[in-house]
Amino acid sequence: MKNHFTITISDVHGSRHFSFKQFMRKFALFVVMFIFLMLAGAAGVIWWLNQEIIDIQDKRQVAEASYQAVLEKSKHSYMTLEAEKRKLQSQLDNKSKQIQFLDQTLQGLEDLIGVKPDEDELLTDRVKIVQLTTLEKQIMLEDIPSGRPVKKYQGVSSSFGWRIHPVKGTKEFHRGIDYRGKRGDGVIATASGTIEYAGYHKRSGYGRLIIISHDNGFKTLYGHMSKLHVKTGQVVKKGELIGEIGSSGLSSGPHLHYEVSFVQRKLNPVPFINWDLKHYDEIFKKVKGVPWGSLSQVVQNRVQQVEKQLLLRDVK
Known part of the structure; x- marks a missing residue:
C-alpha cells in the first residue's frame, strides 16, 4: 500500500504483519486514555480537597460557636464581678465617710469638753522617742510619710x-x-x-x-x-x-x-x-492619735534584730 509502512515478523509459527498506520492509531488511543485517567485522577483529588475544606469549615464554625459561648459566659461573669465590686466599693466608701465624720465629731467633742490624752502615756511616749538613735530616726523617716x-x-x-x-x-x-x-x-x-x-x-x-x-x-x-x-x-x-x-x-x-x-x-x-531630722520631735506634739512611742519601739526592735543577726554571722 502506498504511503504506508508494513513491518513483518516471522518465526516458526508463521508471520505477523503490523501496519504503521495501525500503530499510530493505537498510540493515539493510549495517549487519550492516559490523559483521561490523569484528568479523572485530578478531578478526584480536587473533590477530596473540597471535602477537606468543607470539613475544616464545619469544624471552624463549631469552634467559633464554642468560643462565642465561652466569651459570652466570661462577659457575663465579668459583668457580675464588676457589679459586685462596685457594690462593695460603694459600701466601703460609705463606711469610710461615716468613720471620717465620726472621727471629726469626736475630735470636736474632745476639744469642746477639754478631754486630753493621759499625760503619763504622753510622757512615756516622749521618753521612748528621745532614746532613738540617728539610724532609728532615719528608718522612721523612711517608712513613715515625710x-x-x-x-x-x-x-x-x-x-x-x-x-x-x-x-x-x-x-x-x-x-x-x-x-x-x-x-x-x-x-x-x-x-x-x-x-x-x-x-x-x-x-x-x-x-x-x-x-x-x-x-x-x-x-x-x-x-x-x-x-x-x-x-x-x-x-x-x-x-x-x-x-x-x-x-x-x-x-x-x-x-x-x-x-x-x-x-x-x-x-x-x-x-x-x-518632718525631718532637724525638726524630728515637732511632729509628736502636733499629730495626736498616733502611738508614736509604740512605733518607735517597733523600729528599735527591728534594728536590734538586724544587729543580732549581723553579730551571729560574724561569730560564725
Whole structure:
C-alpha cells in the first residue's frame, strides 16, 4: 500500500504483519486514555480537597460557636464581678465617710469638753522617742510619710480643712493638700511601701490615683495625675518617681491632691511634710492619735534584730 509502512515478523509459527498506520492509531488511543485517567485522577483529588475544606469549615464554625459561648459566659461573669465590686466599693466608701465624720465629731467633742490624752502615756511616749538613735530616726523617716510629694515645689492651692469645692461650689471638708504644678511635673513617694491602688478612680473624683500602703498603718494618696509610673502591688522606695501631675478627674486645673492617713483616719499632711531630722520631735506634739512611742519601739526592735543577726554571722 502506498504511503504506508508494513513491518513483518516471522518465526516458526508463521508471520505477523503490523501496519504503521495501525500503530499510530493505537498510540493515539493510549495517549487519550492516559490523559483521561490523569484528568479523572485530578478531578478526584480536587473533590477530596473540597471535602477537606468543607470539613475544616464545619469544624471552624463549631469552634467559633464554642468560643462565642465561652466569651459570652466570661462577659457575663465579668459583668457580675464588676457589679459586685462596685457594690462593695460603694459600701466601703460609705463606711469610710461615716468613720471620717465620726472621727471629726469626736475630735470636736474632745476639744469642746477639754478631754486630753493621759499625760503619763504622753510622757512615756516622749521618753521612748528621745532614746532613738540617728539610724532609728532615719528608718522612721523612711517608712513613715515625710517631706513633699512633688519634685518641683510651686506652692499650695488648697489646705487641709473646710473649703468651698472649686468645681462643685459646695462646702466640703478637704482631706488633704493640693499642690500647684504643671502637667508632667514629677510626683514622688513620701515613704517606702507597696502600691495598694494605681488606676483611674472615677467614683472618688480623683481621676488617675495612687494609694501607697506603708508600714505601721500609714497610707498616702496621690490624685488627679496625668500619668502613672507604677502598678498595683509594686514595691516603691521613698523618693521614687510614681507619676506626673495632671488634671484628671474632678479638677479645675493641673495640681496634685495629697493625703496622709493612719488606720483610716485622715491626718493633716503639713506636720509630715515638715518632718525631718532637724525638726524630728515637732511632729509628736502636733499629730495626736498616733502611738508614736509604740512605733518607735517597733523600729528599735527591728534594728536590734538586724544587729543580732549581723553579730551571729560574724561569730560564725
